[in-house]
Amino acid sequence: MVKKAILVISLGLLFTVLPTGVSLSSNASAAATQPTYIAVKGDNLYRIAIRFGTTVEKLKNANNLESDLILAGQVLIIPDDSIPTPSPPSLSLQAVVAGSKLFTRAYPPTVSRGGTVRREIPSGTTASASETTGQLVDWQTVNSLFPKGGTATLQDVDTGLRFQIYRLFGTNHADCEPLTATDTAIMKKIYGGHWSWNRRAVLLLINGQVIAASMNGMPHGSEEIMDNNFPGQFCLHFLNSRTHGTNRVDPDHQAMVRKAAGL
Numbered sequence: 001m002v003k004k005a006i007l008v009i010s011l012g013l014l015f016t017v018l019p020t021g022v023s024l025s026s027n028a029s030a031a032a033t034q035p036t037y038i039a040v041k042g043d044n045l046y047r048i049a050i051r052f053g054t055t056v057e058k059l060k061n062a063n064n065l066e067s068d069l070i071l072a073g074q075v076l077i078i079p080d081d082s083i084p085t086p087s088p089p090s091l092s093l094q095a096v097v098a099g100s101k102l103f104t105r106a107y108p109p110t111v112s113r114g115g116t117v118r119r120e121i122p123s124g125t126t127a128s129a130s131e132t133t134g135q136l137v138d139w140q141t142v143n144s145l146f147p148k149g150g151t152a153t154l155q156d157v158d159t160g161l162r163f164q165i166y167r168l169f170g171t172n173h174a175d176c177e178p179l180t181a182t183d184t185a186i187m188k189k190i191y192g193g194h195w196s197w198n199r200r201a202v203l204l205l206i207n208g209q210v211i212a213a214s215m216n217g218m219p220h221g222s223e224e225i226m227d228n229n230f231p232g233q234f235c236l237h238f239l240n241s242r243t244h245g246t247n248r249v250d251p252d253h254q255a256m257v258r259k260a261a262g263l
Contacts (some may be wrong), residue, residue, distance in 0.1 A: 002161065004185060014199075029107070035077070035078040035080075036075050036076060036077055036078060037052070037075075037076045037078055037207070038073065038074070038075055039070050039071065039072055039073065039074045039075075039076060040072055041072045043070065043072070044224075045059050045060065045065075045067070045068050045070060046149075046166070046224050046225060048076065049149055050151070052078050052084040053079075053080070054078065054079050054146060054149075055148060055149025055150060056068065056148070056149040056224075057147070057148050058149070059078075059079065059093045059222075060080045061079075062078070062079045063076050063077050068224070076254065077182040083122065089172050092131055092196070102152075132157065132160075132262075133157075133203075133210075133212070133260065133261055133262035134203040134204070134210040134211050134212035134213070134260050134261055135210060135261065136211060136212055136239045136257070136258075136261045136263075137209075137211045137212070137238060137239060138238070138239050138240050139172075139173065139237075139238045139239060139240050139242075140214075140240075142174070142175075142211060142238045142241075144229075145206060145207060145209070145211075146167055146174060146204065146206055147167070148167055148168065148169050148170075149167065150166075150167050150168075150206075151164060151165065151166050151179055151206050152164070152165055152167075152204055152205060152206040153165070153204075153205040154176075154202050154203070154204060154213075154215065154236070155202060155203040155205060156190045156200060156201075156202055157200070157201040157202060157203065157260050158200070158201070159189075159190055161186055161189065161190055162186070162205075163178055163179075163182075163183035163184075163186040163187050163190075164178070164179035164180065164183045165177065165178060165183070165236075165262070166178075166179050166224070166225060167178060167236075168223070168224055168233055170235075170244070171244070172238045172241060172242040172243060172247065173220070173235055173236060173238070173243070173244070173246050173253075174235075174236040174237075174238075174241075175221065175233045175234075175236075176180035176215075176233060176234055176235075176236050177223055177224065177225050177228060177230055177232075177233050177234070178225075178228050178230050179225070179228065180227075180228050181227065181229040182224075182230050183228065184228050184229045184230040187217065187230075187234075188217075189208045190217070191217040195217050195218050195219060196216070196217045196218060197216050197217070197218045198215055198216065198217065199214050199215070199237075199250075199253050199256045200214065200215055200216075200217065200256060201213075201214060201256040201259060201260035202214065202236075202256075203260055204236070204238075211238065211244065212239070212254030212257050212258070212259075212260035212261035213227070213236055213237060213238050213252070213256075213257060213260060214236070214238075214239070214252075214253040214257045214260065215234055215235065215236050215237070215239045216234055216235050216253075217234060218234065219232035219233070219234065220229045220233065220234075221230045221233045232247065235253075237250065237253035237254070237255055237256075237257060238257060239254070241253070
């Protein structure tokens with residue numbers, strides 16, 4: 001009777017169905033030849049991508065994931081072009097967020113071979129004389145320089161305040177989120193303490209370049225970062241970028257882009 005019970009339990013475990021897009025065994029054979037990471041409770045693809053200097057999209061492609069869902073204990077292949085940057089043993093990943101002193105020590109300014117910026121300039125600092133205007137760069141070029149899943153620094157032209165941002169997606173322009181709750185607070189301060197659809201001239205600082213851009217300050221749509229106090233995303237426009245809904249160039253955004261370029 002005991003043997004039958006053990007057999008039934010074993011069969012039940014064998015045929016447990018995982019959520020769509022999740023596999024615990026698909027990467028087993030690759031573990032010996034490629035860098036891997038075992039997910040722990042509380043992990044998500046965004047945090048793992050930041051830790052290893054890659055992007056969410058590359059992690060999903062390397063692991064044949066159809067969704068962003070991962071499970072504790074799941075073995076993930078780290079893309080070959082990533083630059084592993086392990087956290088100090090005494091620090092948790094949450095403790096070394098952008099703009100903090102721990103982050104500065106643990107993650108010096110680094111750009112992965114895939115183009116992902118782990119850190120540009122600490123949040124909350126103000127502009128120097130050489131960073132008050134940016135270059136006019138066409139959206140199609142910026143789309144490659146600032147890939148989905150990448151992070152960068154955004155600087156408000158009028159106030160000089162800077163904060164870190166994360167790019168979710170976007171085909172006609174970049175849909176972004178503040179990287180941390182601290183960055184959200186800085187962004188809200190730029191808007192006078194109230195979210196607004198008003199366009200503002202900003203500078204994107206990435207890979208040593210300063211690019212003229214325009215943002216709005218209204219949280220909307222979906223989000224990936226759940227602990228940044230920003231319930232959604234905001235739009236970031238560049239030269240010749242378009243809106244998603246109408247597929248047209250927004251003249252107000254383009255005016256702010258030109259202001260950011262000093263024109």
